[in-house]
Amino acid sequence: MDFSDNPEEAAFRARARAWLDANATVRDGSEKVQDHFMARDAAEVARARDWQARKAKAGWAGLTWPREFGGQGATPIEQVIWNQEEGRYAVPPNVFLIGIGLVGPTVMIHGTEDQKKTVLPRALTGEDIWCQLFSEPAAGSDLAGIRTRARRDGDGWVISGQKVWTSGAHYSTHGILLARSNPQVPKHKGLTMFLVELSDPAIEARPIRQISGGASFNEVFIDNLRVPDSARLGGESEGWKVALTTLMNERFSISIGRATGGARAEDLIALARRVERNGRPAIEDGEVRARIADFTARQRGLEFTSYRVMTSLSRGEAPGEEGSIGKLLLGRLRQEMGAFGMELAGTAAGISAAAQDDVARWRNEYLTAPGNRIAGGSDEIQRTIIGERILGLPPEIRVDKDVAFSEL
Amino acid sequence: MNFGFSDEQDTIRETLTRLLGDHATLAVAHDRLEAAEGFDTATWAALAEGGWLGLAIAEEDGGSGMGAVELAILAEEIGRSLAAVPFAPVLGLAVPAIQTMGTQAQQKSLLPGIAEGRTIIAAALCETGGLAPGKVTAQVAQDRLSGTKTPVFFAAEASHALVAAKDEGGTPRLWLADLSGPGVTIRALDPIDGTRPAAEIGFEGTPVEPLPGSDPAAIGALLDGAAVLAAFEQIGLAGRALALTTAYVRERQAFGRPIGSFQAVKHRLADMFAKIELARSNAFFGVWALASKDGRLPEAAAVARLTALDAVQFATEETIQLHGGIGFTWAADPHLFLRRGWQLKAELGPADAWRDRLLGNLAS
Numbered sequence A: 001m002d003f004s005d006n007p008e009e010a011a012f013r014a015r016a017r018a019w020l021d022a023n024a025t026v027r028d029g030s031e032k033v034q035d036h037f038m039a040r041d042a043a044e045v046a047r048a049r050d051w052q053a054r055k056a057k058a059g060w061a062g063l064t065w066p067r068e069f070g071g072q073g074a075t076p077i078e079q080v081i082w083n084q085e086e087g088r089y090a091v092p093p094n095v096f097l098i099g100i101g102l103v104g105p106t107v108m109i110h111g112t113e114d115q116k117k118t119v120l121p122r123a124l125t126g127e128d129i130w131c132q133l134f135s136e137p138a139a140g141s142d143l144a145g146i147r148t149r150a151r152r153d154g155d156g157w158v159i160s161g162q163k164v165w166t167s168g169a170h171y172s173t174h175g176i177l178l179a180r181s182n183p184q185v186p187k188h189k190g191l192t193m194f195l196v197e198l199s200d201p202a203i204e205a206r207p208i209r210q211i212s213g214g215a216s217f218n219e220v221f222i223d224n225l226r227v228p229d230s231a232r233l234g235g236e237s238e239g240w241k242v243a244l245t246t247l248m249n250e251r252f253s254i255s256i257g258r259a260t261g262g263a264r265a266e267d268l269i270a271l272a273r274r275v276e277r278n279g280r281p282a283i284e285d286g287e288v289r290a291r292i293a294d295f296t297a298r299q300r301g302l303e304f305t306s307y308r309v310m311t312s313l314s315r316g317e318a319p320g321e322e323g324s325i326g327k328l329l330l331g332r333l334r335q336e337m338g339a340f341g342m343e344l345a346g347t348a349a350g351i352s353a354a355a356q357d358d359v360a361r362w363r364n365e366y367l368t369a370p371g372n373r374i375a376g377g378s379d380e381i382q383r384t385i386i387g388e389r390i391l392g393l394p395p396e397i398r399v400d401k402d403v404a405f406s407e408l
Numbered sequence B: 001m002n003f004g005f006s007d008e009q010d011t012i013r014e015t016l017t018r019l020l021g022d023h024a025t026l027a028v029a030h031d032r033l034e035a036a037e038g039f040d041t042a043t044w045a046a047l048a049e050g051g052w053l054g055l056a057i058a059e060e061d062g063g064s065g066m067g068a069v070e071l072a073i074l075a076e077e078i079g080r081s082l083a084a085v086p087f088a089p090v091l092g093l094a095v096p097a098i099q100t101m102g103t104q105a106q107q108k109s110l111l112p113g114i115a116e117g118r119t120i121i122a123a124a125l126c127e128t129g130g131l132a133p134g135k136v137t138a139q140v141a142q143d144r145l146s147g148t149k150t151p152v153f154f155a156a157e158a159s160h161a162l163v164a165a166k167d168e169g170g171t172p173r174l175w176l177a178d179l180s181g182p183g184v185t186i187r188a189l190d191p192i193d194g195t196r197p198a199a200e201i202g203f204e205g206t207p208v209e210p211l212p213g214s215d216p217a218a219i220g221a222l223l224d225g226a227a228v229l230a231a232f233e234q235i236g237l238a239g240r241a242l243a244l245t246t247a248y249v250r251e252r253q254a255f256g257r258p259i260g261s262f263q264a265v266k267h268r269l270a271d272m273f274a275k276i277e278l279a280r281s282n283a284f285f286g287v288w289a290l291a292s293k294d295g296r297l298p299e300a301a302a303v304a305r306l307t308a309l310d311a312v313q314f315a316t317e318e319t320i321q322l323h324g325g326i327g328f329t330w331a332a333d334p335h336l337f338l339r340r341g342w343q344l345k346a347e348l349g350p351a352d353a354w355r356d357r358l359l360g361n362l363a364s
Ligand SMILES: Cc1cc2nc3c(=O)[nH]c(=O)nc-3n(C[C@H](O)[C@H](O)[C@H](O)COP(=O)(O)OP(=O)(O)OC[C@H]3O[C@@H](n4cnc5c(N)ncnc54)[C@H](O)[C@@H]3O)c2cc1C
Pocket: A131, A132, A133, A134, A135, A136, A137, A138, A139, A140, A141, A142, A164, A165, A166, A167, A168, A217, A370, A371, A372, A374, A375, A376, A377, A378, A379, A380, A381, A384, B263
């Protein structure tokens, strides 16, 4: 049980910090709260690319990827140290998370030699930006119910259908796409995975505005997209297996990422010092103190939980049971902190007087958090996973499991 | 960074699970709940016999000189077993108080007896106003103590009490009182968990000796350490409640299927699991801070306590709910967990005091 850096970790941290000091500026708190993984405009995408290229050149990209794939073969702990250090600096959003965290590891396992050679290096340097074309209007939690069709055509494929909620599709160059190649078998058995280029005119991404005001996800229309068979990732009809690899890495990336988005309980303490409640500084109010104390305890718990995950990984063990709780607890915590921050900051909750004032900042947190509770497997789906896979409870009744998709 | 247990520590846990599983069964817990004296002396003796009570006592004082992490493992296993033994007062409070604040003579005279299971020292820190050193009204003048401490657990079983009282200058300090001395009255109280007897102790001119190293800061650190260990006891308790309930909902049938296949049930258990694991992560940080004497101990102890209190309350209440009618009966196991949960809350005070400590620490 040791929380401090061992000598190698301390040396790694010092190296990371030295490089970051020379190449970036430390955050001063005035930065706009935003989704850490989303770019707002083309200029931000350009800055993100530039930052990623510099990181790659200096050996800070794809830290945990094996060396044979251009990574650094670093330990998961070193990745966390890097995340901690980089988080202190005002750097562009990490729009490469899907490419490096989800697509890369999936290609390493299921890809051909050619796919590994073309996909991995360009994901690492930020030349390619990847998005995840899984969810559809009629299939989200029940992902295996997707309808986008892939049909054999000569030695290639023709794909048609619609995807939705695709984060970053409007600025991505590539996508990992799940399609139905055989409707005559039960839903999990007729899927195939593809790697596609978004620049193809047969694909059109239209941004969708979210409740937070921004438009970081899209609906994506695919109309007779022709791809060669070499675009297939994994075996024909083995798409579900490939998708599970991607989803596992998605949950993992979320659970080892920064323990909360923009806001932290410390920010609520700072706010409570500045504002008044019942005629005295809010930080002296018993109820305010109690709420902030509980938020702090939960937030620390999530941080330390990600360290437990790291420990399992560094020992070469699969991430333990604890990994599954981060995703479940984080969204709710952000939502509650956002609501409380908004109430604390404004005399009339939710009404901001000036752009970027405290209310606006906490309102943004509050309106972003619901996405955390839905994306990457909703809270309800997470609970079912914990109940069935960890606690071993009997499975839900699944009426469509053995029926051909075309008969549903 | 290494956030798990070593192989040796895992072995210690296995040994303890076995030992406590043999002695402190739930049948014994039911039996102790009925008995006039709640204390499970057989389990305490078995722990002494195995050398576990001297785990964190130095070898020259009759112990085996291990550290806080091993002690935390013992705490968790005691919590899991529901053993009716005075872990928190004796091993969580009295031993570290004597070790860090006592004289050599006090250590030599008391620690070996504790390791052997002969000496029980009750913790008489609380008063009706709470646990915080600033709330103490008991007073020592010319080495004689007057005041009332409540609740004190295992007072009738203890030979000594570790008492918080003000010195002549008004500073709260810790003192050792021989409970067979003059001016001591012990009045039994009616605790929610009858397996850990509670009392009010009145002192009137009772002779005491000071722990010379005790000052408000040292007392605060003592409470922090005890809260970390208590968090492990709480996690052990809540984890056992979850295991018990999980097993039950897999077996119990309704509407033609196991009740554990209904989402309302399944998701409640997932929430229990999440709360317990969150508390465990904080407890891990807490025991590291305790063992390494890290400056973040006050913060670590408070967050460990807060999440542990929450996990226990949720897990024990829902354990009763998910057992249905049988869960509401005296004869069934669920209420044992609920009662012990409140007991663990009473020993070091409820959440509000710890929220205040946390904020005092972060926002000062
Ligand atoms: C911000 C954001 C970004 C996203 N980015 C992407 C992306 O980049 N790529 C991508 O492919 N997808 C993305 N998604 C989609 C996301 O994966 C889905 O929204 C999610 O899986 C839920 O699916 P759904 O929207 O169809 O809701 P539904 O599945 O219809 O769920 C609606 C409600 O029903 C509940 N529910 C559903 N099934 C069950 C069940 N069996 N038991 C209990 N409750 C149930 C859900 O929990 C939810 O509360 C994103 C979503 C969001 C919000």
